Amino acid sequence: xxxxxxxxxxxxxxxxxxxxxxxxxxxxxxxxxxxxxxxxxxxxxxxxxxxxxxxxxxxxxxxxxxxxxxxxxxxxxxxxxxxxxxxxxxxxxxxxxxxxxxxxxxxxxxxxxxxxxxxxxxxxxxxxxxxxxxxxxxxxxxxxxxxxxxxxxxxxxxxxxxxxxxxxxxxxxxxxxxxxxxxxxxxxxxxxxxxxxxxxxxxxxxxxxxxxxxxxxxxxxxxxxxxxxxxxxxxxxxxxxxxxxxxxxxxxxxxxxxxxxxxxxxxxxxxxxxxxxxxxxxxxxxxxxxxxxxxxxxxxxxxxxxxxxxxxxxxxxxxxxxxxxxxxxxxxxxxxxxxxxx
Amino acid sequence: xxxxxxxxxxxxxxxxxxxxxxxxxxxxxxxxxxxxxxxxxxxxxxxxxxxxxxxxxxxxxxxxxxxxxxxxxxxxxxxxxxxxxxxxxxxxxxxxxxxxxxxxxxxxxxxxxxxxxxxxxxxxxxxxxxxxxxxxxxxxxxxxxxxxxxxxxxxxxxxxxxx
Numbered sequence: 001x002x003x004x005x006x007x008x009x010x011x012x013x014x015x016x017x018x019x020x021x022x023x024x025x026x027x028x029x030x031x032x033x034x035x036x037x038x039x040x041x042x043x044x045x046x047x048x049x050x051x052x053x054x055x056x057x058x059x060x061x062x063x064x065x066x067x068x069x070x071x072x073x074x075x076x077x078x079x080x081x082x083x084x085x086x087x088x089x090x091x092x093x094x095x096x097x098x099x100x101x102x103x104x105x106x107x108x109x110x111x112x113x114x115x116x117x118x119x120x121x122x123x124x125x126x127x128x129x130x131x132x133x134x135x136x137x138x139x140x141x142x143x144x145x146x147x148x149x150x151x152x153x154x155x156x157x158x159x160x161x162x163x164x165x166x167x168x169x170x171x172x173x174x175x176x177x178x179x180x181x182x183x184x185x186x187x188x189x190x191x192x193x194x195x196x197x198x199x200x201x202x203x204x205x206x207x208x209x210x211x212x213x214x215x216x217x218x219x220x221x222x223x224x225x226x227x228x229x230x231x232x233x234x235x236x237x238x239x240x241x242x243x244x245x246x247x248x249x250x251x252x253x254x255x256x257x258x259x260x261x262x263x264x265x266x267x268x269x270x271x272x273x274x275x276x277x278x279x280x281x282x283x284x285x286x287x288x289x290x291x292x293x294x295x296x297x298x299x300x301x302x303x304x305x306x307x308x309x310x311x312x313x314x315x316x317x318x319x320x321x322x323x324x325x326x327x328x329x330x331x332x333x334x335x336x337x338x339x340x341x342x
Numbered sequence: 343x344x345x346x347x348x349x350x351x352x353x354x355x356x357x358x359x360x361x362x363x364x365x366x367x368x369x370x371x372x373x374x375x376x377x378x379x380x381x382x383x384x385x386x387x388x389x390x391x392x393x394x395x396x397x398x399x400x401x402x403x404x405x406x407x408x409x410x411x412x413x414x415x416x417x418x419x420x421x422x423x424x425x426x427x428x429x430x431x432x433x434x435x436x437x438x439x440x441x442x443x444x445x446x447x448x449x450x451x452x453x454x455x456x457x458x459x460x461x462x463x464x465x466x467x468x469x470x471x472x473x474x475x476x477x478x479x480x481x482x483x484x485x486x487x488x489x490x491x492x493x494x495x496x497x498x499x500x501x502x503x504x505x
Contacts, residue, residue, distance in 0.1 A: 044366040048376040301366040302359065 018119055022099050030252040034061040037296050044300035065245060073241035078148030087146060088239065088246035091139025095253045098132040101125035102260050103187045105270045105281040117281070118187065125186040126178070129261060130171055133216065137163040139250065140218070140225060144235040155234025158307065159218055159225030165314035166215035166222075172322035173209040176202045176329045177265050190269035197273075199266035204325050206266045208318050210294075213258040215314065217251065219295055221302035222310055229304075259291035260284070386464050388497040391449045393465040394440050394478065395487035395494060397458060404484065405459035408435045412451035412460050420444035421451060438480035443473060458498065463490050 010018075035050070035058055042049030050057035075084055103118035122128050137160060144156015178184050180202065181192035189198075199206040215222040226234035236247045263269060263284055270284040305313070352358070377384055397405050408425035424437040451460045463486065470476040478486075487494065 040370070043374070044370050046369060046372055046374055046376075048374050048378070297363055297366065301362045 015119065018117070022102075022104075022119060023096065025104075026096060026099055026253055026256065027249075029256050030249055031061040031065075032058075033252045033256060033292055034064075034248070036292065037299070040293065040296045041300045044297070068245040068248075069242055071241040073243065074238070076148060076238050079238065080146040080148065083142050083146035084238075085243070087139050087143035088243045088250070089139075090142065091136055091250035092246045092253070094132045094136035094139065095250050095257055098129045098257050099253075099260075101128055101186055102257070102264065103190065103269065104284065105279075121185055121187050124184045126174060126184050126189070126261070126265070129257070130167065130174075133254070133257075134163070134167055136250070136254065139247075140235045143239065143247070144225075147235075147238040149238055151231045151233070152235050152237045155225045155227070155231045155237070158227075158231075159235060162222065162224060162310060162314075163216060163218070165311060166212040166318075169208055169212040169314055169318035169322060170216055172319065172326065173205040173212065174265060175322075175326050176205040179326070179329055179333060186264055190264055190271065193268040193271060197266060197268040197271075202266070202329070204321065206262075208322055209262060209266065210291075212314070212318060213262060214295065214298060215310065217254045217258055217295075219251075219255065220299035221305050223304060224307055224310065227304060255292060255295055256288065259288045259295070262291055263287035388500045389449075390464045390466075390497075391447045391452070391462040393442075393463050393468050393486060394445075394451070394483055395461055395463050395490060396438065396480065396483040397461060397487045397491065397494060398484070404434070405457045406435055406438065407457055407459075408433050409456060411454040411456065415450045415454045416445075417448060417450065418444045418446045420446075435480060438483060440478045440483065442470075442476040442478060461487070461494055461498070463494060464497070465490070 038060065039049040039051075039057065050060040053059040053063045075081055100119040101122055103121070105117045140163075141156045141160045144152040144154070144159070147153070177189060177198050180198060181189040183189060183192065214220075218225045224234075225231075226236065231237070236244055239247060267287045268283075269287075270279050270281055272279045272283050399405060408423060410423050410425070413421045413423045420441045422437065422439045422441075423435055425433055425435050428434050447462065449462055452462050455461075460483075465486070
């Protein structure tokens, strides 16, 4: 029985429980990621970062959330009210729905019921994630446009162009994985990495994915959409209170999502890298945490790219390299060499 | 040619970027220099210019003779003084207000004072909950002076040979 058939046997309440687990996991991870970002970046700048609220300042993001919720919710006069309200919702929901196809671990027993730890296992799971991510950019674009103000508009335009270009590179870098695994379902791809992780076999793809996932999530050094120095925050300049919090949540949830995808596609997901230590959810968590740490590390290290440099990197370097690489991999698969790592 | 190839390879392998990351990675473990304020404090000079105080002589008589030099020299016009003759024919202030929201803590008042009456103390973490709270009257300033007289005198004594 494969994973999607197994998921088909789930009763309704198990789906509800799993949905809840995934959501809570997401939100908790987001809160932790915000805290981790502030602490880690601070440490790299020889500061200590927030350490007052709760142990080691762990509750800092919770306190910030409460503060945001208590702030006045402004809608500018020039704004398109409906779109202005919908935009942050689009941003947040699209990244949360992507988590539906992300498997947390292999088969588990949940309240005496055998099931897989993911909400659904589509045969085109990864495509679904990419599709949801490209809808997510509408959140940013619409936010920028509907604010009725110059800087948000510029931020929105920048991010639409940037996210679209990096999505191409990201999608193409995943194509090599699909060719190798012979599937687009997340759980199948993880299973196919039983012998070798794809980050080893498909190292160029991994590198390009790793860089374009930073561009895709609008994070430093590709954070042109919000470039606080030149655009005063970019697309979210006019946002305040809970709407701003939603953008914040979406950004970090997106980071977690692309890190998870990287862990599943290239780093073997929940598979254990060390023999004799069982596969478990913890492995996935460790891999994701490492990738998130890299995100923060990049942010602490690199200055922001200039806009034309970003576009050049995306279109003139990443896309040609990935296409050549896919052709190469496809050719290899036709020879007896291609099955070397299977 | 060789140089170009070398350059191409190093940019392809992101050498410079990795070097940068190594640097921030090292700083991640470096000793932090943050002073955790309420528990730890940075050392202060004895010439520190903080909250104002009016001093008294050892016999309890207030030093201020209402010469109004401080009022005149104050660049922010934060000081307001009114004076009268007392029964013993000495001139004393009836009103001595410092508006701390105007004060720029330049220390001119302290410097201009011929009797070392108005001084600035080491206190910097006072606060007010409404704007009026930061207008310090004569009584409040005298109270500050009485409370911290020991520290104030010590700081002045340390600075004596430069004055």
